[in-house]
Each structure stands twice: as structure tokens, then as C-alpha cells.
Amino acid sequence: MAEPAFALIDCNAFYCSCERVFRPDLMRKPIVVLSNNDGCVIARSADAKPFIRMGAPYFQVKDTLRRHGIAVFSSNYALYGDMSERVMSVIEGMVPALEVYSIDEAFADLSGVTGDLERIGRQIRTRVLKYTGIPTGVGIAPTKTLAKLANHAAKKWQRQTGGVVDLRDPLRRDKLLKVLPVSAVWGIGRRMVEHLNALGIRTARDLADADARMLRKRFNVVIEKTARELRGTSCLALEDAAGAKRDICSSRMFGRRLREIEPIRQAVATYAATACERLRAQRSVCRLVRVGIRTGMHNPQDAKYARGVALQLPYASDDTRLITHYALLALEHVYRQGYAYSKAEVMLLDLCRRNEITGDLFAPQPPPETMRVMAVLDRINARWGKGTIHGGRVAANPEWAMRRDMLSPRYTTNAGHVWTVGAR
Structure with a gap:
């Protein structure tokens, strides 16, 4: 081998x-x-x-x-x-x-x-x-x-x-491990560096030489595997492809503070459409839509507000029209007048593959043309550019768009x- x-x-x-x-x-x-x-x-x-x-x-x-x-x-x-x-x-x-x-x-x-x-x-x-x-x-x-x-x-x-x-040469490897601090090792964050330094582990060589069982007992199996990998024992295989995400989030800071609900509706509709594109790209459907909005949190003179709410869809779907509708309903629940909003987010939750759905005789069913409509929408946008066809709520060049001067x-x-x- x-x-x-x-x-x-x-x-x-x-x-x-x-x-x-x-x-x-x-x-x-x-x-x-x-x-x-x-x-x-x-x-x-x-x-x-x-x-x-x-x-x-x-x-x-x-x-x-x-x-x-x-x-x-x-x-x-x-x-x-x-x-x-x-x-x-x-x-x-x-x-x-x-x-x-x-x-x-x-x-x-x-x-x-x-x-x-x-x-x-x-x-x-x-x-x-x-x-x-x-x-x-x-x-x-x-x-x-x-x-x-x-x-x-x-x-x-x-x-x-x-x-x-x-x-691959052990001598060359040891020479490098001795001069690199443990903070240079993949996966070792600042907090972990402090814990390892307290144990006298300051270089990558120190971590490689540390007792693997002790590392697992005191920290976790990830640190143990890291030490073994530094010794030359492969514990992490190549991943052929990233798995489907368990949730999808579309979120941006506004280019300026928004007080009225209409531009926030446009933003939420835009974020929902983007999230749905990602949902269909991984061939998943969602059952739950969460919308959150918040003000800026760092200016002591501004009033603070942050809230989110999740709504259950009538059936698992990847239909931009349905998901946008429920996202806007969720926005109505969380929006309050009198605040200067800086950000909105749309999260698609409770995701699954289409073939993982268990049918329910008495539950609402998606319209039969939904898959065809969304497939045509994605093909047109893939060929002619993102946003060629979009929902009526989505603004082409919104004033609230991200500032990129x-x-x-x-x-x-x-x-x-x-x-x-x-x-x-």
C-alpha cells in the first residue's frame, strides 16, 4: 500500500x-x-x-x-x-x-x-x-x-x-516543527494556545511529542488527532465533496440605516431569493423559515433592538415564491417602528433531501408545476446572469445595498x- x-x-x-x-x-x-x-x-x-x-x-x-x-x-x-x-x-x-x-x-x-x-x-x-x-x-x-x-x-x-x-523527510519535518510556535498548527486557536502553553507545550514539536492519551483526556479527540498527525500518522482523510448544509443563511449589512419597513421588505425578499438558489443547488427543501432584523449595536446613542421569528411552511419546499411569502410574514412580526435597522437575515432551517420526505395524505401538497417553474428560473439565470429573472419584491439597484465605493x-x-x- x-x-x-x-x-x-x-x-x-x-x-x-x-x-x-x-x-x-x-x-x-x-x-x-x-x-x-x-x-x-x-x-x-x-x-x-x-x-x-x-x-x-x-x-x-x-x-x-x-x-x-x-x-x-x-x-x-x-x-x-x-x-x-x-x-x-x-x-x-x-x-x-x-x-x-x-x-x-x-x-x-x-x-x-x-x-x-x-x-x-x-x-x-x-x-x-x-x-x-x-x-x-x-x-x-x-x-x-x-x-x-x-x-x-x-x-x-x-x-x-x-x-x-x-x-516527507522526518529530519526536515522535525527541524521545522522545532521553530514553529504551536499557534501555527492548523486548528489550534488562541484559547487552546494558552492551555497548551500552561502545560509547557510551546512549539509544534512539543505538541507532537505530547502524550496522546493525556491530550484526549484533558482536551478532546481533535487535539489528539492533531498531535498524531504532527508525528506523521494520517488521521484525516481527503473529503471528496462537501456535504449538504443543514441550514442556509443569507444576510447582509445595509449600506445605510433603514427606518421604514418597505426597503427592509425588499432586502428580505432579496435574501430569501439568494437562499433559495443555494437550497436548490444542493437539491434540498426546507420546512422552516426564520427572519431576523437588528439595529447597530455599537453606537451608545442609538436605541437597540434585535429580534427574529421562525415560521413553519405548509410543506417542505424550495419554491422562492412560497419561501419569500413566509419570510415577509415573519418580517411583519418582528419589525417595530422607531428604530434604525442595520441588518436583516433570512435562514432556511429543517432542511432535507426531496427523497427524504415522508408523504402525508392529509397535509397540503406543493403545486405540481413548482419544480418546473423553479428549474426554468435557475436555467435562465445561469445562462443570462444572476438576477435576470427575479421576484417583484427584489429591487435591481436598491438604495440600501451594501456600500462598495x-x-x-x-x-x-x-x-x-x-x-x-x-x-x-
């Missing part, structure tokens, strides 16, 4: 790299990307990190960004999602099996692959950069946890490693934003 071998391919400063792909003039300019409503810094290029901390509120660091000539972008999720799919499809064509772990990283199973795995890692890195313009780091190891650490080293010491680190074009998903080259 072949020895296990995993590779973690992680995109470098992914959001910033996506902005640079279509802006060659930014290749040597530091970049940051902001969160929803241009709230705080959520991504930094390597050359921006010395000047701006992650999570810094934008209004506090505006002058610093301007002083150091750092380019600022609003989060362009349409662009980032499409570029992620392109990166993953390139990698998928080069490895036997792939687990997409997040928008910017994936685990590949290289067990049984013949040849120099470090060379294969460099080929992956080169091809992804050539085909998508996105730089990556590659970590290779006998376990997923070690592959994460190898990737960390590949990016931390990119000049020395060329962006690829192979930790520095949004870049959607180069790859909108025909009107296609990159053009021409003389001025």
Missing part, C-alpha cells in the same frame, strides 16, 4: 491577487481589500502587511493607506468566486483527487503518485500562475496537518523555498466589464 501523501495548495493573498490579475500596474503596489460595507481590512498583499494590521477599521486607517500609497478595493465576491473556480479546475486536472477546502485553498491526494512530488508541486504552482495569474504556495507531507505547516513554511520563506516545501469591475462574469486594451 502506498504511503499517504497530501499537498495543500493555497493562493497567496487571494483577494489582492485577483485584483492584480487585470491590473498589471498594481503588480508592485501594495493592496488591501475591505469587508462588506467597506468596514475593515480583510486581505493584504505582502507589501501592505508592514503598514496595516488585519481587521483594522477603514475609517481609522484611511490616512495611513493614502500616506503609503496603498491601493484600496471593496470586496468583489463575483470576481473572487469565479477566479477560485478557475484555480481549482486547473489543479483538479493535475492531481488524482482534490478537496476544495476554502475559496483559496485545496488539499490534493498524491498517494501513489510516482516521481518527484516536489517537482510536481512546482508544476502545479507554475501552471496555476500561467493559466489564471494567481500565485500559490504548495506544502507536501504525509498528513493534512503537516501539509498545512509545509504550506505555511513555503509562503513564509518563499525566496528560499521557491514556494514549495516537502515535509471602491469596487473593481467583474472582469470575468459581466460582459459589460470585459477587459479592453486600446490607445488613449
Whole structure:
């Protein structure tokens, strides 16, 4: 049986790299990307990190960004999602099996692959950069946890490693584990670091050497598996595909405070339609719809209010029309005049697959044409663009929409934003 071998391919400063792909003039300019409503810094290029901390509120660091000539972008999720799919499809064509772990990283199973795995890692890195313009780091190891650490080293010491680190050699592995703090280990959060430090476990090597039974007894089986993985024993297999979600939430902060119910109705209808698209994409139906609204919670001068309510559907459904109707009924229950609302959310709960529904002779049944109508709706929007057909309550360009004053074009998903080259 072949020895296990995993590779973690992680995109470098992914959001910033996506902005640079279509802006060659930014290749040597530091970049940051902001969160929803241009709230705080959520991504930094390597050359921006010395000047701006992650999570810094934008209004506090505006002058610093301007002083150091750092380019600022609003989060362009349409662009980032499409570029992620392109990166993953390139990698998928080069490895036997792939687990997409997040928008910017994936685990590949290289067990049984013949040849120099470090060379294969460099080929992956080169091809992804050539085909998508996105730089990556590659970590290779006998376990997923070690592959994460190898990737960390590949990016931390990119000049020395060329962006690829192979930790299958025990001597090389031990050398790295001794210099990395336990906080660098995948899954070890700040609270856990404090507990481990109290036991004298300060480096990744210390955690690997710790007694597995003691770790399980004092903490949990996850920490025990992490320690075993650091020793080179594979405990975490590659996941072929993400399972269906048990609940779906669609939520956004408003671009401005809303006091009247009508624009909030538009927002709730929009969020319900988005949630229903995700529901149908995983071939599920829901039985329960929850709607919540709240005011801003940080301004001491504003009145505070937050409430949510869940309503049972007459039957399990993925019909946008039915779910939106019940979502708006729920909004009527929770809305109160006199407050400045900052956020609304729609949650679809009690999800199941269609073939998991037990029929009830006396319960209401969905109209027979529902599945066909929703299928046509999804096909049209898939072909001609999201929102081509939508419910009447959904506003095309609402005033309450998320604030994104520095949004870049959607180069790859909108025909009107296609990159053009021409003389001025």
C-alpha cells in the first residue's frame, strides 16, 4: 500500500491577487481589500502587511493607506468566486483527487503518485500562475496537518523555498516543527494556545511529542488527532465533496440605516431569493423559515433592538415564491417602528433531501408545476446572469445595498466589464 501523501495548495493573498490579475500596474503596489460595507481590512498583499494590521477599521486607517500609497478595493465576491473556480479546475486536472477546502485553498491526494512530488508541486504552482495569474504556495507531507505547516513554511520563506516545501523527510519535518510556535498548527486557536502553553507545550514539536492519551483526556479527540498527525500518522482523510448544509443563511449589512419597513421588505425578499438558489443547488427543501432584523449595536446613542421569528411552511419546499411569502410574514412580526435597522437575515432551517420526505395524505401538497417553474428560473439565470429573472419584491439597484465605493469591475462574469486594451 502506498504511503499517504497530501499537498495543500493555497493562493497567496487571494483577494489582492485577483485584483492584480487585470491590473498589471498594481503588480508592485501594495493592496488591501475591505469587508462588506467597506468596514475593515480583510486581505493584504505582502507589501501592505508592514503598514496595516488585519481587521483594522477603514475609517481609522484611511490616512495611513493614502500616506503609503496603498491601493484600496471593496470586496468583489463575483470576481473572487469565479477566479477560485478557475484555480481549482486547473489543479483538479493535475492531481488524482482534490478537496476544495476554502475559496483559496485545496488539499490534493498524491498517494501513489510516482516521481518527484516536489517537482510536481512546482508544476502545479507554475501552471496555476500561467493559466489564471494567481500565485500559490504548495506544502507536501504525509498528513493534512503537516501539509498545512509545509504550506505555511513555503509562503513564509518563499525566496528560499521557491514556494514549495516537502515535509516527507522526518529530519526536515522535525527541524521545522522545532521553530514553529504551536499557534501555527492548523486548528489550534488562541484559547487552546494558552492551555497548551500552561502545560509547557510551546512549539509544534512539543505538541507532537505530547502524550496522546493525556491530550484526549484533558482536551478532546481533535487535539489528539492533531498531535498524531504532527508525528506523521494520517488521521484525516481527503473529503471528496462537501456535504449538504443543514441550514442556509443569507444576510447582509445595509449600506445605510433603514427606518421604514418597505426597503427592509425588499432586502428580505432579496435574501430569501439568494437562499433559495443555494437550497436548490444542493437539491434540498426546507420546512422552516426564520427572519431576523437588528439595529447597530455599537453606537451608545442609538436605541437597540434585535429580534427574529421562525415560521413553519405548509410543506417542505424550495419554491422562492412560497419561501419569500413566509419570510415577509415573519418580517411583519418582528419589525417595530422607531428604530434604525442595520441588518436583516433570512435562514432556511429543517432542511432535507426531496427523497427524504415522508408523504402525508392529509397535509397540503406543493403545486405540481413548482419544480418546473423553479428549474426554468435557475436555467435562465445561469445562462443570462444572476438576477435576470427575479421576484417583484427584489429591487435591481436598491438604495440600501451594501456600500462598495471602491469596487473593481467583474472582469470575468459581466460582459459589460470585459477587459479592453486600446490607445488613449
